[in-house]
Amino acid sequence: MPKTAAPRPRRRASRPDGPARRSARGLDDLNPAQRAAVCHLDGPLLVLAGAGSGKTRVITRKIAYLIDVAGFEPRHVVAVTFTNKAAREMKARVAALLAGRDTTGLTVCTFHSLGLDILRRERALAGLKAGFSLLDEQDSDALLREILRHAGDDAAAGDARWAISRWKNDLVPPGAALSAAADPAEARHARLYADYERALRAYNAVDFDDLIVRPVALLRDHPEARERWQNRTRHLLVDECQDTNGAQYALVRLLVGARGMLTAVGDDDQSIYAWRGARPENLARLQQDLPGLEVVKLEQNYRSTGRILAAANALIANNAHLFEKRLWSDLGPGEPIRVVACRDEAHEAARIAGEILQRRHAKDGAFGECAILYRGNHQARPFEQALRELNVPYFLSGGTSFFSRGEVKDAMAYLRLLANPEDNAAFLRIVNVPRREIGPTTLEKLAAYASSRHVALLPACDEIGLSLAVEGRALERLRTFAGWIARHARLADADGAAAALRALLREADYEGWLREQGAAAKAAERRWENVQELLSWVERMQRDGDGASLADVVARLTLQDVLERDDEEAGGDRVHLMTLHSAKGLEFANVWLAGMEEELLPHRASIEADTIEEERRLAYVGVTRARRNLVLTFAEKRRRFGELLSCEPSRFLRELPQDTLRWEGGGADTNPETRLERGRAGLATLRSLLGGD
Ligand code: ATP
Ligand code: MG
Secondary structure, three states, X not given: OOOOOOOOHHHHOOOOOOOHXXXXXXXXXXXXXXXXXXXOOOXXXXXXXOXXXXXXXXXXXXXXXXXXXXXOOHHHEEEEEOOHHHHHXXXXXXXXXXXXXXXXXXXXXXXXXXXXXXXXXXXXXXOOOOXXXXXXXXXXXXXXXXXXXXXXXXXXXXXXXXXXXXXXXXOOOHHHHHHOOOOHHHHHHHHHHHHHHHHHHHOOEEEOOHHHHHHHHHHHHOHHXXXXXXXXXXXXXXXXXXXXXXXXXXXXXXXXXXXXXXXXXEOHHHOOOHHHOEOOHHXXXXXXXXXXXXXXXXXXXXXXXXXXXXXXXXXXXXXXXXXXXXXXXXXXXXXXXXXXXXXXXXXXXHHHHHHHHHHHHOOOOOHHHXXXXXXXXXXXXHHHHHXXXXXXXXXXXXXXXXXXXXXXXXXXXXXXXXXXXXXXXXXXXXXXXXXXXXXXXXXXXXXXXHHHHOOOHHHHHOOHHHHHOOOHHHHHHHHHHHHHHHHHHHHHHHHOHXXXXXXXXXXXXXXXXHHHOOOOHHHHHHHHHHHHHHHXXXXXXXXXXXXXXXXXXXXXXXXXXXXXHHHHHHOOOOEEEEEHXXXXXXXXXXXEEOOOEOEEOOEHHHHHHOOHHHHHHHHHHHHOOEXXXXXXXXXXXXXXXXEEEEOOEOHXXXXXXXHHEEEEOXXXXXXXXXXXXXXXXXXXXXXXXXXXX
């Protein structure tokens, strides 16, 4: 890679994956089935295989093969996956494989950023104006709350958003949702959906689901755009295909078109997004929808030791199966899987943190090779605390609520308004932050005027006719505010988003306002630091040339892509803390799977809804992240909803082959034999319940 003078070394921190060029050509480190999958260029291909069998490796090798051997131009190759982290990892591997080659135009990203890219390039056809805003889930909730308030409806915004999101992901428009509504509650949500869509259009905004849904509509309705994108996407590669929802599947179909150049890889046993509308049946649907689809199965697992794999296989055998798969490993049996009983969540966290430190001291595991996985983000805090106490560096994936902090949302709202004067949600958020004495009555009058004129709130402030609706000081304040925003929008165009935001916050004395909020001085300081952090991200994005326009900067910040990458690459050797959902596709030498308890994993909601199978797949994903060492922990008591409750070990522990496990007690019942007995008894009970032997 050529040395550049610009200081951007962290962006290219890739993991070398062997002697790159030779491997890309030679394919000598692939097994025959993998090689067949890489070389298959005659039509659509599905690689259907269990965890750790090299599906992602097939994808990365194939990208390199397409460009390096098959003569594809990088800009004609598009690879998508689900999480930012997975996309980054894939990009790094490909960069290493194609080291020295110009890969300009190659797309390796998440479904959502591909959608955003399509919308940006086809903005006018998609019915969007320049600088359109991207609303995150909280913004969507806020917008829905606003609509509900207007309608005098007391429905919960969160429930409505879920319902709307499901419809969108199944490509059901508001009208169809309403006519198919099964009961009054659903009809109410459907009507809300229509209002919500209208509001989004009025605000020149899209939500996360729209990043897929609107490109689908665009490509479906505009043949010339479809042709453009099909021409560009000469080969589409999709990782984790089992987690595509209806809209994503439609997008794949539209991009692939009749040419059918698709390589999809997936594992139905790792489908963990049914709750977000994922349809693992899409794997089977591919077979019907793409004539000539070749299916390749991979059976050798290269990741995990024999015991870990045996445990994973036994666990998932309890689920019904769409496809039959086998998985074996020749890495030897390895260490037993340890099952550790802990007294409570603090003990569990302290114990895991201690073990990580011990491993490190014994030179048996870099921090970066250790991961603590759990079911829900709320479980992270004790681990953070315990790791901090031992000075163990860690990186918390996802769940970073940076963007949900009030001060960050304020600054983002300012940025959004600078980019898109029609973003009413952003306008309403900051019109009185800091206080400008623009009262609710004034805002109501402004809103009524704006809607009668079919314009957004900020542009309405500048209209002459507004003086008939709002008078005197109130009118003056609105106009001053609008003028001030417009001035900074021009500044953003001239000097960049960071400079404009910095000037804006300074002039508004936002820092002083934070201090006035009554919070302790220390808290205000921290909040101001968060704003500074956001500013430095914006600056860095501009410097790196990633976010050319203000709108790009805002959209990418909302997708959190930058934030996560930055966080991750800042620290080097750090323990990974993440939910099972975000661990998909990753691997670590040492994995601690915490909170193996009934009502946590499987989650209580799933027990109640009888969707245990999805929880079992989650556990399967967790177990199969480990290469060498796997530790499963559970607490005998856990604080939940403010109360210390007794917990029962997860049924999944009993489903594991007991000869792969070593039970260790930390709580009252420390005798491993007793535990083993208990485990066997549990297994027997379960079998009899299931009508087995
Ligand atoms: P998951 O289902 O968890 O996403 P996967 O099927 O995508 O797993 P990969 O992550 O591609 O599997 O591969 C798992 C591990 O096995 C990686 O460390 C990869 O480098 C290694 N691996 C894959 N194929 C081979 C091979 N033919 N020879 C040696 N190592 C391999
Ligand atoms: Mg993978």
